[in-house]
Amino acid sequence: MENQQRKVRLGLVQTSCVSSTSENIQNHIRLIKQAAEDGANIVCLQELFTTVYFCNEHDESNFDYAEPIEGKLVETLKELAKELGIVLIAPFFEKRARGIYHNSLVVIDVDGHLLGTYRKMHIPDDPGFHEKYYFSPGDMDTGFPVFETEFGKMGALICWDQWYPEAARMMALQGAEIIFYPTAIGILKKESRKQKKKFKEAWIAIQRSHAIANGCFVAVANRVGKEGGNKFWGNSFVCGPFGEMIVQGGEKEEVIVTEIDLDDIESQRREWPFFRDRRIDAYQGILNRYIDDN
Amino acid sequence: MENQQRKVRLGLVQTSCVSSTSENIQNHIRLIKQAAEDGANIVCLQELFTTVYFCNEHDESNFDYAEPIEGKLVETLKELAKELGIVLIAPFFEKRARGIYHNSLVVIDVDGHLLGTYRKMHIPDDPGFHEKYYFSPGDMDTGFPVFETEFGKMGALICWDQWYPEAARMMALQGAEIIFYPTAIGILKKESRKQKKKFKEAWIAIQRSHAIANGCFVAVANRVGKEGGNKFWGNSFVCGPFGEMIVQGGEKEEVIVTEIDLDDIESQRREWPFFRDRRIDAYQGILNRYIDDN
Numbered sequence: 001m002e003n004q005q006r007k008v009r010l011g012l013v014q015t016s017c018v019s020s021t022s023e024n025i026q027n028h029i030r031l032i033k034q035a036a037e038d039g040a041n042i043v044c045l046q047e048l049f050t051t052v053y054f055c056n057e058h059d060e061s062n063f064d065y066a067e068p069i070e071g072k073l074v075e076t077l078k079e080l081a082k083e084l085g086i087v088l089i090a091p092f093f094e095k096r097a098r099g100i101y102h103n104s105l106v107v108i109d110v111d112g113h114l115l116g117t118y119r120k121m122h123i124p125d126d127p128g129f130h131e132k133y134y135f136s137p138g139d140m141d142t143g144f145p146v147f148e149t150e151f152g153k154m155g156a157l158i159c160w161d162q163w164y165p166e167a168a169r170m171m172a173l174q175g176a177e178i179i180f181y182p183t184a185i186g187i188l189k190k191e192s193r194k195q196k197k198k199f200k201e202a203w204i205a206i207q208r209s210h211a212i213a214n215g216c217f218v219a220v221a222n223r224v225g226k227e228g229g230n231k232f233w234g235n236s237f238v239c240g241p242f243g244e245m246i247v248q249g250g251e252k253e254e255v256i257v258t259e260i261d262l263d264d265i266e267s268q269r270r271e272w273p274f275f276r277d278r279r280i281d282a283y284q285g286i287l288n289r290y291i292d293d294n
Numbered sequence: 295m296e297n298q299q300r301k302v303r304l305g306l307v308q309t310s311c312v313s314s315t316s317e318n319i320q321n322h323i324r325l326i327k328q329a330a331e332d333g334a335n336i337v338c339l340q341e342l343f344t345t346v347y348f349c350n351e352h353d354e355s356n357f358d359y360a361e362p363i364e365g366k367l368v369e370t371l372k373e374l375a376k377e378l379g380i381v382l383i384a385p386f387f388e389k390r391a392r393g394i395y396h397n398s399l400v401v402i403d404v405d406g407h408l409l410g411t412y413r414k415m416h417i418p419d420d421p422g423f424h425e426k427y428y429f430s431p432g433d434m435d436t437g438f439p440v441f442e443t444e445f446g447k448m449g450a451l452i453c454w455d456q457w458y459p460e461a462a463r464m465m466a467l468q469g470a471e472i473i474f475y476p477t478a479i480g481i482l483k484k485e486s487r488k489q490k491k492k493f494k495e496a497w498i499a500i501q502r503s504h505a506i507a508n509g510c511f512v513a514v515a516n517r518v519g520k521e522g523g524n525k526f527w528g529n530s531f532v533c534g535p536f537g538e539m540i541v542q543g544g545e546k547e548e549v550i551v552t553e554i555d556l557d558d559i560e561s562q563r564r565e566w567p568f569f570r571d572r573r574i575d576a577y578q579g580i581l582n583r584y585i586d587d588n
Contacts, residue, residue, distance in 0.1 A: 122571045143576040163568050165459030165507050166577045173585045202506045202536045209503030212496045213459055242496045274457050277416045280581050282437040283460045287574050291467045 006262045008151045010178070010217075011040025011086075012236040013049075015253040016225025021050045021065060025073070029080060031255050036084040038257035041151045044089040046223045046236075047159050047184040048103065051093060055131045056228045062134065066095035069117060074106055082112030087149045089156050091182040093134070094119070103135040105156055105182060107147050115147040120158040121167065128188045128230055131160070144170035152262050156180040162207050162220070166286065172214035177262050179214075181207060183222040186232035200233055208243035215241045215269040217260055224251055241268035300556045302445045304472070304511075305334025305380075306530040307343075309547040310519025315344045315359060319367070323374060325549050330378040332551035335445040338383040340517045340530075341453050341478040342397065345387060349425045350522045356428065360389035363411060368400055376406030381443045383450050385476040387428070388413070397429040399450055399476060401441050409441045414452040415461065422482045422524055425454070438464035446556050450474040456501055456514070460580065466508035471556050473504060477516040480526035494527055502537035509535045509563040511554055518545055535562035 013031045017024045028049055035043045048054075050073065054062040067073045073092060081088040091105035094117075103120040119138030123131045144167055146155040155171035155178075162181045171179050185203060187196045211218040217240060224234035237248040238258050247258040269275065285291050307325045311318045322343055329337045342348075344367065348356040361367045367386060375382040385399035388411075397414040413432030417425045438461055440449040449465035449472075456475045465473050479497060481490045505512040511534060518528035531542040532552050541552040563569065579585050 121573045121576060124571065126565075126567070137573070143573075143579070160571065163507060163566065164572065165463065165503070166572070166580060169459065170577065170579050170585075173579055173582060175585075175587070198536050198538055201538070202502075205499050205502045205537045206506045208496075208499045209459070209507075212500045213457060213503075242492050243499045244492055244495070271420075272457065273420070275584070277418065277454065278458065278460070278583065279415045279431070279437075280583055282415060283464065283580055285437070285464050285467055286460060286577055286580060288467060289572065289574055290569070291464075291469075293469070 007259055008262060009039045009041045009257055009259045010219050010238055011035030011038065011043035012219060012221040012238070012249070012256040013043065013045050014222055014224050014234045014236045014249055014256070015046070016223070017049070017052045017227070019052055024050050025076070032080060032086075032088070033084065034255045035257055036086050038255065040086060040257045042087040042089070042149065042154070042178070044156065044180045044182060044219060044221045045091060046221045047091045047182040048093055049091055049182075052227050053184045053223065053230055053232070055134055056128050056230050058130055058133050063095075063101065066093040066101050068095050069104070069106065074114065077106070078108050078112040078114065081108040081110065085110050087151055089180050089182065091158055100136055101134055102138065103131065103158055105158060107149070107156060110150045115149065116145055118145055118156055118158070120161060122160045122164055124160040144174070146171050146174040146176045152177045154178040154180065156182065159183045159185060162203070165210065165213065168210035168214055172216055176216060177265055178217040178219060179210060181218065181220040183220055184232060185222055186230050189229045189231060196233065200235065204235070204237070208239050211239050211241055212243040213274065215265055215272070215274065217241065217265070224253060241265050301553055302556060303333045303335045303551055303553045304513050304532055305329030305332065305337035306513060306515040306532070306543070306550040307337065307339050308516055308518050308528045308530045308543055308550070309340070310517070311343070311346045311521070313346055318344050319370070326374060326380075326382070327378065328549045329551055330380050332549065334380060334551045336381040336383070336443065336448070336472070338450065338474045338476060338513060338515045339385060340515045341385045341476040342387055343385055343476075346521050347478045347517065347524055347526070349428055350422050350524050352424055352427050357389075357395065360387040360395050362389050363398070363400065368408065371400070372402050372406040372408065375402040375404065379404050381445055383474055383476065385452055394430055395428055396432065397425065397452055399452060401443070401450060404444045409443065410439055412439055412450055412452070414455060416454045416458055418454040438468070440465050440468040440470045446471045448472040448474065450476065453477045453479060456497070459504065459507065462504035462508055466510055470510055471559055472511040472513060473508075475501060475512065475514040477514055478526060479516055480524055483523045483525060490527065494529065498529070498531070502533050505533050505535055506537040507568065509559055509566070509568065511535065511559070518547060535559050
């Protein structure tokens with residue numbers, strides 16, 4: 001680790017999607033190249049980047065959008081990562097077997113090597129977000145895997161995972177220096193400006209808190225645009241280990257590239273040595289759904 | 295629960311302390327009465343309310359400040375709670391036995407009955423905050439106890455605990471509707487305005503995040519004033535289950551009283567049903583200090 005580059009440039013791509021997956025992929029290739037031109041070392045795409053956010057409806061034909069890990073999409077991305085010399089985090093609708101689909105992502109290293117896969121662990125199901133219909137919850141042995149890349153140790157969670165301190169903690173305990181959150185979040189058409197403000201501020205606060213509690217960087221890539229009843233609010237951002245905002249996007253298509261210094265992790269953890277004092281003897285209750293009254 | 299009052303008025307007392315414990319107690323009695331006059335149903339005092347924040351030095355004589363739970367201080371507080379008809383959360387330096395001291399709090403119900411005790415579980419030890427010298431970490435069987443009061447189910451953690459999502463989660467899983475954080479936090483004299491801003495914003499964000507992740511209210515009472523090298527920043531606050539700020543104090547002595555509606559918990563948890571989707575099968579790693587590489 002000592003000889004590793006500590007200044008790293010993170011790239012986040014936020015854009016809108018159309019019904020044609022090939023158009024979405026082409027559009028993303030253009031934006032990934034733009035991020036690389038701006039010097040990005042690690043580029044993170046938004047959740048389900050190849051498709052519209054089809055989970056706003058129950059429709060069997062949407063399963064056609066799914067692709068296997070071993071297939072043309074990932075091959076294209078591997079070549080692209082290698083060509084640009086970037087680490088690429090690409091989330092898409094995975095077909096694992098007939099009848100088994102996941103909301104997944106792949107992490108590809110600078111040499112085009114597939115570092116690994118993450119399958120979304122926490123699956124939402126709410127009005128406008130019917131994910132339990134489409135996705136089996138992740139069941140990999142690794143659970144919340146982290147990856148040693150050319151540019152630091154990192155993990156990537158997906159959207160609804162962002163509300164769970166346990167998920168971020170699992171990654172930090174395995175040494176993640178950056179946690180990425182590809183996301184597709186917004187409001188429903190019927191929701192008010194006031195609700196949007198409340199939801200968005202909560203969404204920012206919870207993710208900043210993961211950076212603080214775990215003394216690491218957090219980088220979020222969120223979709224923009226209107227799709228059916230959903231209005232995605234973008235606002236992709238990067239924050240440092242004190243939860244301080246380093247960069248924050250708007251609500252339009254945007255390629256965000258910013259430099260971070262991984263040595264800030266060491267400074268924060270010396271200033272606030274939270275890990276030293278965790279009461280690992282007393283957290284057993286967390287493994288319960290609920291601790292019922294006797 | 296159904297017939298229980300759902301609108302509750304919370305009172306937070308933030309003040310400065312002097313070397314005389316009797317003066318501090320008298321001052322607090324005055325402020326508690328003021329909160330009760332403003333209609334507070336539950337009043338929470340700041341950490342170690344009877345004393346200066348003596349942990350900024352290593353001095354054996356400071357152990358003289360400690361008091362047993364069964365003693366004059368708690369008797370006085372029980373009478374006061376009963377007289378005012380309030381739930382009282384009172385944190386003080388506890389002498390449990392010769393050589394065993396805790397940073398504790400008592401929760402007293404409206405009838406003057408001692409509902410229970412909490413002993414701080416996470417003990418810091420940093421420049422200006424030498425708590426490991428004075429306090430044994432909490433070791434009660436209940437770990438993170440919650441209490442059914444006249445005005446809702448609640449738990450109270452203490453200061454450094456506020457940085458640990460696990461502690462808040464433990465309380466929420468036991469049904470806490472409000473989590474209180476009596477606190478003594480600030481900056482050292484030598485620290486800059488910029489550092490203060492960074493630290494304070496992180497401190498607010500992490501506590502708002504506990505409200506969000508757990509769909510509950512969070513109420514924080516923090517000391518003010520200068521003591522030796524410490525400058526406590528007050529800013530006691532209450533936030534709702536979306537992490538939304540309901541009230542926030544300044545940096546001077548203040549009695550904050552605000553009404554909350556416990557039914558907001560139900561609304562938040564229907565809007566965002568995080569508890570439904572927790573991956574309790576996959577959080578085992580949290581019980582480790584660190585998950586070392588193989």
